Every structure is written in structure tokens, then in C-alpha cells.
């Protein structure tokens with residue numbers, strides 16, 4: 001596990017992924033994402049081994065192996081590669097926070113009778129800290145656009161006014177219903193307003209013109225909401241840009257409440 005983490009730290013781009021392959025307690029090969037251009041870390045490591053060597057081996061990977069996203073993908077996914085290689089066990093650092101992949105690689109390995117386990121909690125935290133460029137997926141600043149997973153009990157996000165201004169507002173995305181094209185945005189009591197009719201942030205000059213505050217709103221693509229807790233001296237505008245099966249893209253912009 002530690003060798004896989006050393007490998008992932010060699011990556012110059014995000015997400016970082018490092019792999020170590022071992023059998024009978026002996027290290028056979030390592031690999032990291034970017035070691036060979038556009039080749040995933042699992043494949044980089046496995047290519048260094050013979051079919052005989054990889055068979056029955058244990059593969060340590062800092063990030064959950066990927067799954068096929070399109071049926072016309074040229075190279076097979078890493079999960080499929082691991083299955084086809086006949087590995088005995090896969091030890092995963094963290095599950096992929098990308099909602100399109102999240103837990104699917106893990107599930108696919110299990111379904112194909114591969115033993116799967118995870119890094120211990122301390123090593124998981126180390127991996128999590130270094131793997132993704134956005135660092136904390138639960139914190140956003142100022143204004144921007146972000147793709148976030150919305151699964152199970154939802155995704156709590158802290159909106160901080162700026163890197164230097166530490167005022168924050170808590171929001172939460174929950175109950176994504178992609179088949180119905182909607183997702184719920186939660187704020188604290190009475191902090192959520194729907195900017196009915198507005199199509200972009202520039203349309204909103206004064207958020208207090210909108211009525212019917214609630215603790216949440218159900219949003220569709222393009223909808224804009226305003227979150228302003230009564231105690232807060234700023235508010236955040238939020239627009240749903242795209243809705244996928246397990247994740248969404250949203251835009252946000254903070255403004256001082258004048």
C-alpha cells in the first residue's frame with residue numbers, strides 16, 4: 001500500500017493513481033498514471049509482467065479501477081483488465097469520487113469473484129488528500145463550476161466567500177433523480193429561494209425580490225436558486241448546468257448582501 005502511494009506521488013497530473021503488484025509477499029511491478037502517456041496506472045504495471053506472473057497476484061491501487069464508460073471504448077477498462085489477467089486480489093485506496101465511476105469498479109471486481117479489500121483508514125486519508133486537484137470535494141470558493149457526485153445521502157458542500165474571506169454557507173445536494181431530470185438543493189431553514197424566471201446570474205440584481213423561502217428546492221437543468229441563511233452577510237447563487245446518472249455539474253457565485 002505504501003509503495004502504491006509512493007507511486008501515485010510521482011504523478012504530475014490529477015487524479016493521481018499509483019499501483020503496486022505483489023505475489024507471495026514479493027513486489028513484482030509498480031506503475032503510476034502518466035508513466036506511459038495516456039495509459040492508466042494498472043495497465044502500466046501489468047504490462048511489465050508476464051501472464052504467468054500476474055496470475056494470482058495482488059494488485060494495490062490507490063484509486064478504484066475504472067469501468068467502461070462507452071460501449072465503443074478502444075481499450076478495456078482497468079477493472080476488466082484486472083479480471084482478464086486473473087489477479088487474485090485487488091486492494092483499493094479510495095473509491096472514485098467521480099459519480100460516473102463511483103463504486104462500479106469495486107462492484108465489477110466482486111461480481112467477477114476477485115477478492116477486494118481497502119487500504120486502512122490512515123492510508124486512505126493520505127491517498128484522498130493527494131489524489132484530486134480540487135482537494136476537498138466538499139468545499140468551494142467564490143465562483144466557479146464543479147462536477148460533483150450526488151449519491152446515497154447526498155453531498156454536503158461548504159461555500160466559502162473566498163480563499164481569504166472565511167465566511168461560509170452550507171449547502172447540500174441530495175436525492176438526485178436523473179430519470180426525472182431533477183436534483184434537490186438543501187440549505188438551512190428558510191435559506192433557499194428559487195430565482196423564478198432568471199436564466200443566468202446576471203439577471204439577478206436583488207435576491208430579496210424572490211418569495212417563498214424554504215429549506216430546499218427541487219431543481220432542473222438551468223434552474224437558479226439563491227441560498228442566504230438569515231444570519232449570513234452574503235449569499236450564493238447556484239445554477240444546475242447538467243444532470244447525469246450519479247452526478248451533476250453546477251455553477252455558483254457568491255455576492256455580498258448589500
Ligand SMILES: [Zn+2]
Pocket residue numbers: 040041042065066067077078079
Ligand atoms: Zn483505468
